[in-house]
Amino acid sequence: MRAEVVAVGTELVLGQVVDTNSAWIGEQLAMSGIDCNFQTRVGDNIDRIASALRLALGRNEAVIVCGGLGPTQDDVTREAIASVMNVPLCRDATVLQIVRERFVPRGPTRTMPANNERQADVPEGATVIPQTMGTAPGLICPVGDKVMYALPGVPYEMQDMMRRAVLPDLERRSGQVAVIRSRTLRTWGLSESGLAELVAPRVEALEDGGPGVPTIAFLASGVEGIKLRLTVKAADRDSADKALDAEEAELRILVGDSVFGVDDETMEHVVGGLLLERGWTLGIAESLTGGLLAARVVGVPGASEWFRGAVVAYDAAVKQSVLGVPEGPVVTRDAAVAMAEGARRVLHADVGLATTGVAGPTEQEGRRVGTVVVGLALPGSVSEAVEFRLPGERERVRQLATISAFNLLRRRLSAADGEAQGP
């Protein structure tokens, strides 16, 4: 089965917005074993959208069109689809009701603009994919034995409808008997070439592959480290998962505890789990990371069970007055330890984690840009500080410092039952 993605929006062809939706959809199609040979972007113009849809329907069994379902006069995807289907648009009473209910006036006098009602227009013969978040519903539009799906351009709405309605419908239509499953091992602290050398024996062992044998891909993911993506095609989900389990075990032997998580597990999820196991709470003191650690922590579901809070001591005087750091230079191991202990004390936490350093653009206290010191105060241990030299400009140094701090805490908590390890 072949599907084409048609992304609609003048902002896309003018390069004002990078079309990440098509890439995401292409990936999902590949995972479902559906071929995607072409992707098209077209501006907000009924005739050109219709011509792109006709072409795509001619060379594929399915077309996913994304964008142009909003309330403004620019949004003409509905009209283009109706023209390709050669049917009229009808205003759907159920959708209209939902559009109206979803419109939350932000002031006492605001009523719903009439334009919004256009979002309830549905081509005759199409099925609505109910919206759960935004206001525009998606559409499933049969054309003979082929099908067009219309999805909103807002990424999280599109992804939700794709998972909930489009992929299941495509899989049903394709009668696909093989499944493709994948698993991502997230690593931190190794270079891409270093990681490639470690796992080379497995890449060679799997080389001539075939059904049931996983493939390994490397995805450099910037400040999130490097991911190892295992993908396998098998007759059913169970045997696919068994093959992934076996390969994951082999890789973990080679890569060791540089693997910090699996699939969507972030460093802070892992840290939260380790803290919960011990019943410990966390307090944070941040200088150069300026709130990034705290912001990531509160993104972890249930963080309130183990996260007390943070002090962002951007100004040196705040380090002294709030955290009790002694006067003097602040990009030092002593200052990092004092910050970690200060966070633990002020925030009444069991564990104190602190960052200080030089994000740039210029050096500070004679220390080079990229110098970062992480302080850590754990129950029952002597407090410590570890110094890192991180590459890149200001924002990158900050992001890398954030993950480096979590990673230090992760390694110390993982090692807490055994022997202490180096960072």
Added chain:
Amino acid sequence: MRAEVVAVGTELVLGQVVDTNSAWIGEQLAMSGIDCNFQTRVGDNIDRIASALRLALGRNEAVIVCGGLGPTQDDVTREAIASVMNVPLCRDATVLQIVRERFVPRGPTRTMPANNERQADVPEGATVIPQTMGTAPGLICPVGDKVMYALPGVPYEMQDMMRRAVLPDLERRSGQVAVIRSRTLRTWGLSESGLAELVAPRVEALEDGGPGVPTIAFLASGVEGIKLRLTVKAADRDSADKALDAEEAELRILVGDSVFGVDDETMEHVVGGLLLERGWTLGIAESLTGGLLAARVVGVPGASEWFRGAVVAYDAAVKQSVLGVPEGPVVTRDAAVAMAEGARRVLHADVGLATTGVAGPTEQEGRRVGTVVVGLALPGSVSEAVEFRLPGERERVRQLATISAFNLLRRRLSAADGEAQGP
């Protein structure tokens, strides 16, 4: 003149790599006054590439094909172009010489793989765009009175050839004397449809357009609000900018101070500028936003001149012990005011800004998910708190709360010289 971008690469249609090249090329074409109505992505397959090129040549005067010029067996763009031109490929001696010279062996025994020589293959009748950085040259391939340009997929090589050879050639062919300029007005606090209604008079007034008359587009930018993009085509840069100035002034009358910035200006940049004007420093207290305000503030260049720090009081006890919030419920106006005043006092700042509220997933203190209270303590004013009802799930509520807090501070600082305004 119309040009289409054809991006070649199986990794693009599989979503392993996001196609940023097409967006960049689209933007350059727009700036040169060349229409780009379609963009196509196609996998590494001679027949499908050739079919995409034929289609693109049929509906445009020029086609820019990007990628598939490398040395591996996958790289078949040259062959597809030769097939569309209906000419043979000839190995170009000059290019071959350069390819050989550019090949730097990485070990003592490495010689150039024979595959690399394929990069010297040129369709008969095509002109070479010499490579200055990588190893694959670009191509200018005339087809009757139309033209195809082939560029490498590596972004910096592509951009170099585009600037050096393609854009000048396209401009010469189009005889274009016009420039296209655009400007973005960033708004906050209005729905897309509400904004559309406000600016409808201008959209209508500009409708029949033409050279020198700007067009207006709406770009919903999620938690960053909605952007109004003005674009104008004019004889020269000066008259384009004058037309944009005039239209910006008209729109500001209609939209008022919901416009918070222009082009790349973020809300926190604007707030920083307003604080600097007054010589005031900022201290932040965050509950549900958990560090997001602070993390955005430290991203503003020069923030250390006006930002003192933040207290992330995620746990209620921290609000009391560090910020001096009285015991009792914390999602209230009183708590928000106490947090703002606490931040000002503890962080020795002139201005205190605080957030408290319910991010979800469940209600808290009987308050619904999405309830957010922003507290503000300004020099010489009575401290205040404003309550918001924000839509969406946990992460979205947090992001919206962050911008809402900055926006309240922006409005109060903007109004500080005049009369106080409602939020």
